[in-house]
Amino acid sequence: MERRLFLADLTRYAALCAVVPNIWRVTSRPHFADNPFGLGVSSGDPTPTGGVLWTRLAPRPNDPDGGMEGTRATVDWEVAHDDQFKNIVTKGRATAGPELAYSIHVDVDGLEPDRWYFYRFMSGEAVSPTGRFRTTPPDGARTPLHMAFMSCQRWDQGLFTALGHVAREEQLDLAIHLGDYIYEGASPATALRKHQGLEIRTLDDYRRRYAQYKSDPNLRAAHERCPWLVTWDDHEVDNNYAGLVGENVMESTEQMQQRRAAAYQGWWEHQAVRVPRVKSWADLNITRTVNWGSLSRFYMLDTRQYRDDQACGDMIKPVCADSLDPKRTMLGAAQEQWLYNGLGSSKAHWQVIANQVMMAQYDAAAGPDFRVSMDQWGGYPVARDRLLGEIGKRAPNRTVVITGDIHTNWVHDLHNGFSRPDRPVIATEFVGTSIASDGDGRDIDAARLSTMQSENPHLKWYSARRGYVRCRIDEQAWNVDYRTVPFVSRPDAPISTATSWRLQHGKAGAERTA
Incomplete structure (x- = not known):
């Protein structure tokens, strides 16, 4: 790429970032003003091998973007046999963004039929309440x-x-x-x-x-x-x-x-x-x-x-x-x-x-x-x-x-x-x-x-x-x-x-x- 084109592109990208500062920013270590899991957790639409797990990051729900200030954040989730999460069955990571109100919908699969599990979410140093789920x-x-x-x-x-x-x-x-x-x-x-x-x-x-x-x-x-x-x-x-x-x-x-x-x-x-x-x-x-x-x-x-x-x-x-x-x-x-x-x-x-x-x-x-x-x-x-x-x-x-x-x-x-x-x-x-x-x-x-x-x-x-x-x-x-x-x-x-x-x-x- 020619140097002048590169500098022109860089100028345009910098201007875009000034308007939408977090457009590409995804952080795995967000800092929250308050508890981001105050709206709780839930599960639904169970199948013999899984179901949907939900939460939403909203440290200040009445503020714009729920108080997330446009920051995209990673959310880790875990499913375990026990409520102390010593026997974890499956886990993963999702990204919460403003387009969907920082909600997380995890469609879990690969579990055993007809049994109870425990699940939770984590983002930054925050840990959600523990939910009970069964297939x-x-x-x-x-x-x-x-x-x-x-x-x-x-x-x-x-x-x-x-x-x-x-x-x-x-x-x-x-x-x-x-x-x-x-x-x-x-x-x-x-x-x-x-x-x-x-x-x-x-x-x-x-x-x-x-x-x-x-x-x-x-x-x-x-x-x-x-x-x-x-x-x-x-x-x-x-x-x-x-x-x-x-x-x-x-x-x-x-x-x-x-x-x-x-x-x-x-x-x-x-x-x-x-x-x-x-x-x-x-x-x-x-x-x-x-x-x-x-x-x-x-x-x-x-x-x-x-x-x-x-x-x-x-x-x-x-x-x-x-x-x-x-x-x-x-x-x-x-x-x-x-x-x-x-x-x-x-x-x-x-x-x-x-x-x-x-x-x-x-x-x-x-x-x-x-x-x-x-x-x-x-x-x-x-x-x-x-x-x-x-x-x-x-x-x-x-x-x-x-x-x-x-x-x-x-x-x-x-x-x-x-x-x-x-x-x-x-x-x-x-x-x-x-x-x-x-x-x-x-x-x-x-x-x-x-x-x-x-x-x-x-x-x-x-x-x-x-x-x-x-x-x-x-x-x-x-x-x-x-x-x-x-x-x-x-x-x-x-x-x-x-x-x-x-x-x-x-x-x-x-x-x-x-």
């Missing part, structure tokens, strides 16, 4: 599963006490979060603990909101306890959004596309998930299956991104002609067919549909009037009955639907369609309450429950307290405990089992056991 049983095994599922943890309406109890469950192989991991709105002046900032819309907004939620010690402890499966609902983006239609109907498609891209990227950056790479964050596909040996297959659905807009002006409304249009869909044609094909081809003993919004029909009006929530499957009755018909043909009485969203507990018989009451029961839906959304909740008297059941005879139980659902699954049955706390407005609420249910494999309908 799934191998194909063909029907190893029993102990799991819990939960949803709806609104920061400003209650403490995450129930998640602390999840972290202390004696046997817990897997946790499933069905959406509303964060809430996007601003907090009222009377909030128990306030959201930082106003309603979130930009990528930096979503990053700070996730960081605020992950600052909760109960949430971090629950993530450390076992691997999680996560999906999203509406509040990870915008209340009751549908596809590219937001709550504010005057938002343009371009505005919602940008908001969805920011929200989906922020979600991915803070979750231990294995999802395919996409050209646009606005089109991130989170639909996937996870197997627990041959005992159960979990179908992780997305009921927001592909749905048609809610009919009849949304909310709880009488059924209108628009809602009965057979072309309307909750899942989108591709996801519908993927689910049908899976139900038909899977040899798993139990088929588990991890679903965001209530599937069972619910008439919210007493007497001859008929009113349903247009945001739930009741607002998409043809699509719902189409799905239930496929369950009836392909996997009857071995399919379980687990649901979140509604901030209350329900047990439902699912009929082979709800257009006629004489259709047979072909599945059961267990709906879990919220972790904190809607505050302390309340008790429901027998008269109120009787009225609800008279309008909805497939409803078997209902409660309006906070908590989560614990399940013990084997070849013979699903055993379900509804775990509830009496309050979330102050710390240290005790946990108790409000009721227990048993669903036998091959038998229609769940039976109450306690």
Whole structure:
């Protein structure tokens, strides 16, 4: 190279470095102003030989770049048989950069099936908390599963006490979060603990909101306890959004596309998930299956991104002609067919549909009037009955639907369609309450429950307290405990089992056991 060209290039590179000083800088010995692992660690999407391990470097989460000041840093990780890391099984190194909020997603492979491991991250002199992770049983095994599922943890309406109890469950192989991991709105002046900032819309907004939620010690402890499966609902983006239609109907498609891209990227950056790479964050596909040996297959659905807009002006409304249009869909044609094909081809003993919004029909009006929530499957009755018909043909009485969203507990018989009451029961839906959304909740008297059941005879139980659902699954049955706390407005609420249910494999309908 000629000397004058070399000097010219050197001048240009120096000018570029003055604008973006850390563009090529990667340090293996970073110095942090505060603990960079304050958002904790988590694991998820387990397989027989591995899974995804997550953390994020954020010494000061509310600062730009989480306080990392543009520095790219190496992060070492270790997986061991013991929590003292004396018997390390595998280890490696990753680089955390600003493009993905300094998040780390390690897709570990080569582990033994059906066993527990411990993992941790290190950067500079900082060491993360230790997480527990387990691989799934191998194909063909029907190893029993102990799991819990939960949803709806609104920061400003209650403490995450129930998640602390999840972290202390004696046997817990897997946790499933069905959406509303964060809430996007601003907090009222009377909030128990306030959201930082106003309603979130930009990528930096979503990053700070996730960081605020992950600052909760109960949430971090629950993530450390076992691997999680996560999906999203509406509040990870915008209340009751549908596809590219937001709550504010005057938002343009371009505005919602940008908001969805920011929200989906922020979600991915803070979750231990294995999802395919996409050209646009606005089109991130989170639909996937996870197997627990041959005992159960979990179908992780997305009921927001592909749905048609809610009919009849949304909310709880009488059924209108628009809602009965057979072309309307909750899942989108591709996801519908993927689910049908899976139900038909899977040899798993139990088929588990991890679903965001209530599937069972619910008439919210007493007497001859008929009113349903247009945001739930009741607002998409043809699509719902189409799905239930496929369950009836392909996997009857071995399919379980687990649901979140509604901030209350329900047990439902699912009929082979709800257009006629004489259709047979072909599945059961267990709906879990919220972790904190809607505050302390309340008790429901027998008269109120009787009225609800008279309008909805497939409803078997209902409660309006906070908590989560614990399940013990084997070849013979699903055993379900509804775990509830009496309050979330102050710390240290005790946990108790409000009721227990048993669903036998091959038998229609769940039976109450306690």
